[in-house]
Amino acid sequence: MKALFRYFSSIFSAFKSLWTGMRLTFYYLSHPKTILTQQYPENRKTLYIPEAFKGEVVLIHDENNEHGCTACRMCEMTCPNGTIKITSITEETEDGKKKKILDEWIYNLGMCTFCAQCIEACPQNAIKMQNTFEHSVYDRKELIKKLNHPGSKLKSTKKI
Amino acid sequence: MEIPKQLIPLEDTPGEFVINVGPQHPSTHGVLHLRIKLDGEKILEIEPHLGYIHRGIEKISESLGYRQSIYLTSRMDYLSAHMNNQACSLLVEKGLQIEVPDRAKAIRILMVELQRLASHQLWWGSAGLDMGAVSPFFFAFREREQILEIFEETCGTRLTMNYITPGGVMNDLHPDFVKKVKALIKQFKVNIHEYDKLLTGNIIFQKRTQNVGFLPRDLAISLGASGPVARASGISCDIRKLHPYDGYEKLDFSEIVMDKGDSFTRYLVRIEEMKQSMHIIDQLIDNIPEGDYRARVKGIIRLPEGEYYQRVETARGELGVFVVSDGNKTPYRIKYRTPNFSNLGALQYIAKDSKIGDLVAIMATLDLIIPDIDR
Amino acid sequence: MILMIGFKDITLWIHQMLSGYLNPGWVVASEALLVGLAMILLVVIMAVAMIYMERKVAGFMQLRLGPMRVGLWGSMQAFADVLKLLLKECLTPNGADKLLFSLAPFVVLTVSFLALAPFSFAPGLQLWDLNIGVLYISAVSSIGVIGILMAGWSSNNKYSLLGGMRSGAQIVSYELSAGLSIIAIVIMCGSLSIHDIILSQSDGWWIFKGHLPAMFAFVVFVIASTAELNRAPFDLAEAEQELTAGFHTEYSGMQFAMFFLAEYTNMFIVSMVGTTVFLGGWMPFHIVGFEAFNHLMDYVPSFIWFFGKTFFILFLIMWFRWTFPRMRIDQLLKLEWKYLLPLSIINIVIAAFITIMGWHF
């Protein structure tokens, strides 16, 4: 008799436990407001990407098309993957000193792991991470970017 | 090279055959390859084959600086990226004897506990998914998404953080951090009951996991299991309690130890751990000390000659970092004692003589992260 | 009020029209063509509707929207899928039993078509009023397992083999309690003909009239038929996390689509059986004493009643699938042999007792 009781009570409790789960899913079925899906390309305008999001490395240029990179290559050395290639040219300044000037700041987005150690390493704070995220291109070569704008030059710190 | 011993299909034993589960299988959560000898539905032997995503992190680290090696650790157990970074940072701090500011410690614990929550949530979802319940996966992602958004705001990434660095953390908290975490915890304290409704209390789920995959205490110790897997077998092994770091000793939380050792207990331990994590966050969120978020550490780190070992509690167990330094800027030898590697060892013992369906349940509750095993 | 004309008049009209133009042999042939087309259309339309419903139900239960891209609210998604499957190559694995491998989808689909014969969708809209209609359906639909076994065995794939074997054990077991639960109603109405069963429910559906035994039979029927359909929580034959795709692992392209279509057709059939036997077929919902209400209900066309109830059972089955975890093979069989079967036998005895005493309405 006791076994029989246990038999039926197990059936009852099983149904009860299943019913609680079904009630929950029905609750969400009947409350479409709980839906979290974002319709991505359509909601581009309202999409919230935090400022700190590490999307890609950019070289900061100001309005005079000047950047802060002194071609010291600290970032290149810090980068764990060899994402950054910096080429410099040696130029003679007016007072006869030889000075390294940035020629090309090559950044391979395809190899970047967004660890932001180059940003940490930069003594001039010349580079930063931007929160852009739609990086897909048709050719892998397009991911290799030259970050210094054409015609840009080093920020002259003496002015300040 | 001698041919390694492998299971060979026994032609003379009728009914037994060898089947490969993985590397491309929906229930292995990655590319784990198990060769399984079956008798009908019953599992006779399991042989794990690893290395499908072996990236040689230990070898690569030998040619990278300490700072650079840390970013690699995020990619081991990608669901406990913060903990992995923390272990390396703690080791460097121990070697260089750097005092970490209080604020940084508090931020670290907050981040780590949030990560633990996120990790367990994903585990919960995938555990349900492994047993054929699809909906829990999406419920789990609802909460995890919020945590990842918080990470995104402060750390800049969602998965591979590289946020905890030697000396502190990479950057300061986002202004919305406290507000969002509070909202999250408040929400999750309600939503965790849905977890009970969908899986914990569900009779089918209980029958699938109860009395399945017993890991006895002795075996668990002998196998070096750690984390929730070991704690479900009655072993107290929480590094946060045994070897506190980053100020865990000041916090009030309890280690969840249960002693039945079956799949369902492992499940319960993780659910309870989520509650404990929330409790820790509750204590800290209003009391984040002001001050620096990072101590000054030189750009290029050179650890003094010697051997170092640092362990932390990740979401899956004890992560040990063993470093042999010869005084150079790169580690001479670095070894990651990853929790999943040891927990994997348990699989072939506990899944023996169970059914294929049980294997999936056992793997779900062991919560293996394959990149962490392969490194 | 074209709907009030009834389908009998329409078929009669078509018959007369055709007879006017053609000789009797051609009339039969062209009628057969029409009926065949109608049946294929019914199956395809229902499958598309069910796939769409399944996706939306799943989506909404999981805080998602479901398909949204193809067509308005993703309504054309199923067609896009068919197009995709059409362009996919049908592969046959090396070492497979080629004949059985390519025969299996035919078997599975043909069987589910065959089971459609005795259903009455609306008054007069019935292909063949078989006097053993219910028995015929349960007999025919169990042939489907042969197709599944064929598919699982012939694929030369161990996952498929396991899936096929599981499916065999499972369908064979649940056949029993599905049959017993229908018998409980057959006892009460005393006929196996679908038409008679529906007519016997004009004063109330069996699930209400039959007291507890009928309700219990309905619950058992829903559980058993979910299991027979190989759907979650009983989807062991194609358990994704265990056997990747079970018996149809090796099928691709349109061959896979046939299995898919057969699964949904079987779902439809099972729901129709449930509707016919327990929920009154195309009979409207009546409450004794509320004449105005009953009259209002009569205005709703009968096929809407029928398909409404069918979709209710379909929804139940989908609801199960998107809520529960999967069972294990031994638990599945335990449920059948230790719970459903003994209780069904007892249920039959009770139902018989109630019928003899005349306690049902």
Place this chain on the structure above:
Amino acid sequence: MGSGSLILLMFCGILFAGLAIGLGKVFSIKTYNTEKGEAYECGIQTEGTTWVQFNVGYYLFSLIFLVFDVEIVFLYPWAVVLKEIGMVAFTEILIFSLFLFMGLLYAYKKKALTWV
């Protein structure tokens, strides 16, 4: 339509499946790759033969099924005429199902219903 409908429906099913699969064969884009012919086993080559003798656990159930399926076949005609015959039929079937029930109990006690 009578029994002709069965032939019609069978014809429908075969025609529909044949048409669909045939269309698929026509429209599908075919490529050749040796890997395509391999049986899917998570990307690893199958070892040994697939068609092995299988564990008996499955077959035991089908044997018991046979017993009970025959019972159900007996029950159908009984169910139809139950109202007409009345109490006699009821008692008869009571005894009949009691025997079967005992058979089930026997199978249960013999652990035939436990998965091996």
Place this chain on the structure above:
Amino acid sequence: MSKEELKAYLEVNFPTCKFEDTIDFPVVIVEQGQLLSLLKSLREAPSTDFDLLFCQTAVDYKTRFEVIYHLSSTTFRHDLVVKVLLDDREHPELESIFSIWKAAELFENEIFDLFGIRFLNHPNLRRIILGDEWQGYPLRKDYTDANILIP
């Protein structure tokens, strides 16, 4: 037992062992032949009870290998590091400790795979990570990428 007690205990029982100290753990350096008996006694002696092998690894010191066992006890919560030196670089061989700790199975497989140290009496010694077709042992210091592998 504390570090000092452990050291004293080992000095008494295993007088041939050498001792070191790192920031974290006391270290015992043991002869190859004595390894198994030392570990067995550490595991079984009730006063030490090192039942947990939480890490086992190897280091290549260019001229020799060092296999390192990190032991702990779940009852006393003390830790100990046992090191064993292997001078033979060509055919490094060592006794497996699978019979004492089951955890060693995977650890030793890994060490075999990455360092090429053979473990005798190991139940299933195989290249667990890299696979049989891999040539060379990557974590050795003289390993170069030139002699890889995989077609």
